[in-house]
């Protein structure tokens with residue numbers, strides 16, 4: 001099973017990804033988590049990513065694509081994965097297609113839908129380093145301008161599964177599992 005989880009900052013991708021990856025027994029790959037880990041350890045990749053990540057900008061595509069390519073070459077994800085936070089640009093989406101093994105395809109793209117006022121409420125109480133109001137606004141704007149159009153790209157391919165990301169965490173997980181099982 002090869003899944004993407006897609007949605008604005010604060011949509012609950014990370015929370016749902018943990019339950020969903022366990023349920024389908026696939027590895028959860030979060031590009032945000034990988035960047036934060038590198039930043040914490042002050043690796044060359046972390047040093048390259050830090051100023052973008054902390055100001056809410058996207059890390060340049062070449063850097064992000066190379067990181068994901070390396071992760072997807074590892075054996076635990078040969079047959080499946082749940083990718084969280086990637087792709088976020090059209091160039092990342094085409095790079096991902098080239099990274100998949102010959103003949104392999106995505107099975108679904110979970111599109112988490114949450115109203116903007118709810119996102120602002122969640123992000124402003126989360127307290128992460130990049131959750132300052134100005135940075136949050138920048139991330140939401142970049143999401144809207146650059147990432148959101150990718151939803152149409154996946155919808156046209158028949159892969160998009162719309163999920164209403166408001167309500168109880170368990171109810172949202174169940175909605176996702178039903179949507180994925182309904183496709184397969």
Ligand code: ADP
Pocket residue numbers: 008009010031032033035052053054056057058059060064084085086087088092130139
């Ligand atoms: P968010 O809460 O904005 O969804 P993430 O935890 O997914 O945050 O990512 C945190 C930061 O890591 C982003 O603001 C960005 O700087 C960087 N990042 C994560 N994924 C990508 C990506 N696919 N392309 C570029 N930058 C990324």
